[in-house]
Amino acid sequence: MRVLLPLLLSFIAAALVGCGDARSSVVIATPPPFVKTEPVKVSAASSLGLSGIVRARTESPLAFQVGGRITARKVDAGKAVAAGDVLFELDRRDLEQAVRAAEATLSAAQSAFDAANADLIRHRQLVVKHFVSAQALQLTEDAVRQASGRRDAAHAHLNQARNALGYGRLRAPADGVLMDVSGEVGQVVAAGQGVAVLAQSGKREVEVYFPERVVPPATGEVLLDEVGLALTLREKAGAVDPLSRTLRARYTLDGPSDKLMLGSVVRARFRNEAATSEVFSVPLAAISERGTGPRIWRFSDGQVRSVPVSILALDTDQAQVSGPLRAGDHVVALGTHLLTENMRARELAR
Known part of the structure; x- marks a missing residue:
């Protein structure tokens, strides 16, 4: 009897320890959250x-055709202008110097052409008298053609310099209203850099x-x-x-x-000719946008799943949408930003 008593006490103690471990291993399950839902309705809207x-x-961005520093701004945003009105002016000193340099180049080219032409006339007279060879006459004719080409190039450069001088004033290309004016006096702008936007009449x-x-x-x-x-x-x-x-x-x-x-x-x-299927009306708060297009969350069988939709119209509290929906579907109407795909939830009684 003395031997059985200690064994019995040991067995009872082990049983009590086992029961304590079983209680501590029990995990209390958190019930799914409640969601507020609203039924999907077929919209009777016939317009979008x-x-x-x-x-x-025509909205024309305006810019200078040459670069430079703005010295005058003659308009502000919202002003009505007529075609040809001066809007901005650039510092024209370098442009004027370029014109003078082109004029000097043209003058030198013209003098060289006149000298070559006079030389050609003299050689033609000498050839008749057999004082110079035909080859020398041909070289003189080539020199005249080269001088003529240089003169024509200098004339074209002068026209370009004069055009650039004219581009130093930015004029309105048409009648209209200036929607935006961004150029400021003292600003250095590059050719083509926008300084204003003109809404043409x-x-x-x-x-x-x-x-x-x-x-x-x-x-x-x-x-x-x-x-x-x-x-x-x-x-x-x-x-x-x-x-x-x-x-x-x-x-x-x-x-x-x-x-x-x-x-x-x-x-x-x-x-409303856009929807090839029915147009549905859902609460505005049911629309969810997370960078992949508008979606709504449909509640079914204790879970929520996102459904892509197209928004056709918005009202103060309703949205007209089209998509893979059916009238009577229950959609989550509040707190859609907290939902995840296939998330378990409980429907809040309406």
């Missing part, structure tokens, strides 16, 4: 509304950026004071912008556009 920017038909256009899956319609309208101004497609970009994933299009405004200020944002409306 997008923002556009008013542009001039004429018809105004509206520049619109469409989602990449939307083909820009041929016509549309701009709403101005409850009045619609017709738009006609003039050109569209040949490729989608790699950063914004949008397609640029230019529309000509048909009708008076004097009230539209250059650079202003207007509301353009187009017939």
